[in-house]
Amino acid sequence: MAPDRPIDFATPRARHSRQARVVWGSRCVTVGGDASVRVQSMTNTDTADAIGTAIQVKELALAGSEMVRITVNTPEAAQAVPHIREQLDRMGIDVPLVGDFHYNGHRLLTDYPDCAQTLSKYRINPGNVGKGSKHDRQFGQMIDAAMRWNKPVRIGVNWGSLDQEVLANLMDENSRRSQPWDVKQVMYEALVSSAIDSAQRAEQMGMPGHQIIPSCKVSGVQDLIAVYRELAKRCDYALHLGLTEAGMGTKGTVASSVALSILLQEGIGDTIRVSLTPQPGEARTQEVVVATEILQALGLRSFVPSVTACPGCGRTTSSTFQELTKQIDDFLRAQMPVWRERYPGVEKLKVAVMGCIVNGPGESKHADIGISLPGTGEAPAAPVYIDGAKSVTLRGEHIAQEFQVIVENYIEKRFGTRHTAEAA
Numbered sequence: 001m002a003p004d005r006p007i008d009f010a011t012p013r014a015r016h017s018r019q020a021r022v023v024w025g026s027r028c029v030t031v032g033g034d035a036s037v038r039v040q041s042m043t044n045t046d047t048a049d050a051i052g053t054a055i056q057v058k059e060l061a062l063a064g065s066e067m068v069r070i071t072v073n074t075p076e077a078a079q080a081v082p083h084i085r086e087q088l089d090r091m092g093i094d095v096p097l098v099g100d101f102h103y104n105g106h107r108l109l110t111d112y113p114d115c116a117q118t119l120s121k122y123r124i125n126p127g128n129v130g131k132g133s134k135h136d137r138q139f140g141q142m143i144d145a146a147m148r149w150n151k152p153v154r155i156g157v158n159w160g161s162l163d164q165e166v167l168a169n170l171m172d173e174n175s176r177r178s179q180p181w182d183v184k185q186v187m188y189e190a191l192v193s194s195a196i197d198s199a200q201r202a203e204q205m206g207m208p209g210h211q212i213i214p215s216c217k218v219s220g221v222q223d224l225i226a227v228y229r230e231l232a233k234r235c236d237y238a239l240h241l242g243l244t245e246a247g248m249g250t251k252g253t254v255a256s257s258v259a260l261s262i263l264l265q266e267g268i269g270d271t272i273r274v275s276l277t278p279q280p281g282e283a284r285t286q287e288v289v290v291a292t293e294i295l296q297a298l299g300l301r302s303f304v305p306s307v308t309a310c311p312g313c314g315r316t317t318s319s320t321f322q323e324l325t326k327q328i329d330d331f332l333r334a335q336m337p338v339w340r341e342r343y344p345g346v347e348k349l350k351v352a353v354m355g356c357i358v359n360g361p362g363e364s365k366h367a368d369i370g371i372s373l374p375g376t377g378e379a380p381a382a383p384v385y386i387d388g389a390k391s392v393t394l395r396g397e398h399i400a401q402e403f404q405v406i407v408e409n410y411i412e413k414r415f416g417t418r419h420t421a422e423a424a
Contacts, residue, residue, distance in 0.1 A: 013267030017238040018210040027094040032238025038271040041065040047077035054087035061095035063285035069098040078112035096120030102128040106141035127161040152211040217244035241269035248277040305349035315375040316355035343415035
């Protein structure tokens with residue numbers, strides 16, 4: 001017997017963070033507040049190689065990254081930053097660049113003003129800005145540079161490079177408790193305290209709070225969830241979210257997806273990065289693909305048309321529908337850099353590629369456009385459904401090519417008309 005009330009839709013909780021603005025030229029990426037959760041990534045090139053770095057930034061941006069972080073660790077890297085920006089501008093890539101600074105950021109931002117001015121945002125790690133009396137002075141120099149050039153900063157705490165003075169003070173304090181905390185709880189507190197104290201110190205220096213984006217990165221899923229829940233309770237800054245050193249392949253993808261999804265569903269996180277270790281020969285862009293898929297799976301963003309496909313079973317002619325699914329998915333992703341401009345709204349398209357008659361027709365009807373391929377022993381025919389109604393049945397050796405043409409024509413008819421009308 002059904003209950004008296006319907007089942008509630010599962011929707012993420014609203015976020016309650018301040019709004020930051022990351023600007024480059026005419027492009028402004030809003031972070032926090034009511035803005036969409038943003039995707040970030042990071043290059044793994046030698047930043048001093050301006051051409052190589054610009055090419056990888058372009059690849060990451062075209063894959064969907066809305067900000068790209070680059071390492072700025074040497075004078076040569078700092079000198080290359082304006083040239084990287086120039087190369088990107090020539091290629092028509094207006095993605096903001098974030099400078100990642102450790103140990104010597106105070107000197108590089110002071111000695112290379114063109115670098116400081118060109119970058120759209122700085123990442124500062126409070127654990128790597130100097131020890132003892134140098135810490136506050138060198139941290140202050142970096143905040144001064146951010147205010148001078150009107151740049152937002154990420155206060156990026158990482159448990160692999162935690163401020164040891166903060167940790168030592170908390171351990172001493174803990175030893176005086178009648179019921180001491182667990183060591184891991186002290187570590188959590190050190191992470192959160194370091195981020196919030198550093199952010200508040202920047203505000204005391206005159207930096208607007210809406211230009212500060214803290215993060216507390218760890219490599220354990222449950223650790224990340226615990227730390228960010230506490231961080232979100234104790235501040236209203238926009239938060240950058242990511243599982244650091246997530247790992248390679250399936251492990252890194254699953255761990256990042258689980259941790260980020262739980263927090264995003266709770267309304268925690270304004271920008272995300274998936275820190276995948278690329279497998280040999282794998283493109284750096286895979287981390288962007290995973291990040292966009294997380295947001296799309298949660299219904300928070302749409303980046304590319306979604307392709308629904310069955311896993312296959314003994315009823316399916318596996319190779320046929322697997323090949324078609326991959327072909328269609330690859331085709332849609334490859335076209336998106338052009339389609340984003342030409343066909344507004346195409347990223348919300350739903351395509352189904354199904355392998356037999358059991359769920360094929362039904363799933364295809366639920367999609368905007370779908371095909372139900374013949375399973376083992378079924379008639380060699382593939383009905384195509386458009387907007388819930390059967391449109392045509394494909395037969396023969398060229399089903400894949402014919403279906404791709406149907407998809408292209410559907411996109412042109414549905415989204416091209418809208419684009420033309422809006423332009424008029």
